[in-house]
Amino acid sequence: MPGSVLHAPPMPTAPVTPALLDALRSIVGDKGLILDEHEKQPFLTDWRGALTGQAGAVVRPADTNEVSKVVRLCHENGVALVPQGGNTGLVGGGTPWPTHQGIVLSLGRMNRVLAIDPIGYSITVEAGCLLEKVREIAADHDRLFPLSLGSQGSCTIGGNLATNAGGVQVLRYGNARNLVMGLEVVLPNGDVWDGLRSLKKDNAGYDLKHLFMGAEGTLGIITKAVLKLSPPLKDVCTAWMSIRDLQAAIEILSDAHQASEDNVGACELMTRAATDMVLRHIPGVQDPLKGDSPWYLLLEWSSSRARNDGTEGMSEKMENFLAEQLETGRVLDAVIAQNETQALNMWRVREGVAEAQRAEGPGLNYDISVATSDIPRFIDEGVKAAIQISPTIRPYQLGHIGDGNIHFSFKWPANMAPAEMLELSPKVTRAVNDLIVSMGGSISAEHGVGIEKLDELARCRSKTELDVMRTIKRALDPQNIINPGKVLRL
Structure with missing residues (x-):
């Protein structure tokens, strides 16, 4: 956990009684109710195994009507509930607190595609x-x-929207909220808001759907969504390159927009240390470009135009671009994927980092954002600040530099005692977050606040901002029963 000992805020204490269990069973049936302690564990422990909570039951409704009835029942009895999608979050947003006495509401059974409109x-x-x-x-x-x-x-889609997920295509398509046309949401009192519209323009009042995206399930439970689709990508070129330094990385990205005719799909920063960590722990992954350069870029250009008209495609454009960047000295060496297998291997190196970090051992992970042009200074000053506190800490910096999102990560030495980690962690966290705030950045770029950043958000945001957030929460959920103790301390 990045930072400090976590203390649960005050939360509803109404227990799950036998009478409530009977009422839940009448709504979702035996198939939708998990009471066995062993069977509940996957829903009570987060993906990393770092957080484990409690719940009187795991409830798995089959449709929106059942969700509405379950939420209304909890509302009437003052019982807290934690909405959960795929339980893949990294800050505990979908994991109940150890002091949680209510239920976990898992939407995994609600997994149908209801309609598709290709036109x-x-x-x-x-x-x-x-x-x-x-x-x-x-x-x-x-x-x-x-x-x-x-x-x-x-x-799951519900979790993606509740956390306003980012990922590797944000540079071109935006975060999850940019991919939504309409939502259906069950409110904290059990009412259903039907905003399931496939409209591209709708200025009839407040745009309510944006309240619930990124709210981490604290304002309501997303049950359905109308999502935007795009033309398929017909011409894709993926390249892996070693680069001179961090300043070169952002200059390469800046030039790439024009050179690709604004077809940059992704630009991912990797270090040699992070690449080697993936190679150690993820079977079958190959090193795209052997060498000892400390910094690498994964750059992908893509177009929906198929190469069937004799025009210059993405590969030719990329080759010319890399030749120019080699001449400037920004790029030291590069390789372009010659087939889909090679491209997938490059992406496996990047996407295997989270799994490799878990296997590597304990550490600190910060999901931050700053202005793209500030990335070199932030990484340089942030690493120095962490090493000043703990000289043996190991940095593993990487991220989506096109949108300013850096996964600022560290690993502790293998022989460091847990007590020393516990002592140093809050000091490193404070130094990193102070730097972020001083640069006008965010302590959470895409993972959310959840449990782990609860106190840091309260320290890093203004009183006015926090008061507005609390006003919205209290207006929609005055009993504080929907995902209590997440995002805000009330």
């Missing part, structure tokens, strides 16, 4: 749909759903 470029899905399934069905209809995450085989 209108939209797809309507239930919140429990796996991201990978949505992408595959869109592809079957010659369309693209561009949200792309390393966890797409296990994360």
Whole structure:
């Protein structure tokens, strides 16, 4: 956990009584109710195994009507509930606190694709749909759903929207909220807001859907969504390059927009240390470019135009671009993927970092954002600040530099005692977050606040901002029963 000992805020204490269990069973049936302690554990422990909570029951409704009835029942009895999608979050947003006495509401059974409109470029899905399934069905209809995450085989659309997920295509398509046309949401009192519209323009009042995206399930439970689709990518070129330094990275990206005719799909920063960590722990991954350069870029250009008219394609444009960058000295060496297998291997190196970090051992992970032009200074000063506190800490910096999002990570030495880690962690966290705030950045670029950044958000945001957030929370959820103790201390 990045930072400090976590103390649970005051939360509803109404227990799950036998009478409540009978009422829940009448709504969702035996198939939708998990009471066995062993069977509950996957829903009570986060993906990393770092956080474990409690719940009187795990409830798995089959449709929106059942969600509404369950939430209304909890509302009437003052019982807290934690909404959960694929449980792949990294800050504990979908994990109940150890002091939680209510239920976990898992939407995994609500996994249907309800409609697809290839002509209108939209797809309507239930919140429990796996991201990978949505992408595959869109592809079957010659369309693209561009949200792309390393966890797409296990994360769900509801969780993606509740956390406003980012991923590797934000540079071109935006965060998850930019890919939504309409939502259906169950409110904290059990009412259902039907905003499931496939409209591209709608200025009739407040745009309510944006309240719930990124709110981490604290304002309501997303049950369905109308998602935007895009044309499929017909011409894709992926390159891996060693670069001179961090300043070169942002200059390469700046030039790439024009050289690609604004077709930069992704630009990912990797270090040699992070690459080697993936190679140590992820079987079958190959080093795209052997060498000892400390900094690497994964650059992908893509176009929806198929190369069937004799025009210069992405590969030719990339080759010319890299030749120019080699001449400037920004790029030291480079390789362009010659086939899909090579491109997938490059992406496996990048997307395997989270899994490799878990295998590497304990450490600190910060999901931050600063202005793109400030990335070199932030990384340089941030690493120096951390090493000044702990000289043996090991940095593993990487991220989506096109949108200013850096996964600022460190690993402790293998022989460091847990007590020393516990002592040093809050000091490193404070130094990193102070630097972020001084640069006008954010302590959470895409992972959310959840449990782990609860106190840091309160320190890093203004009183006015926090008061507005609390006002919204209290207006929609005055009993504080929907995902209590997440994002805000009330």
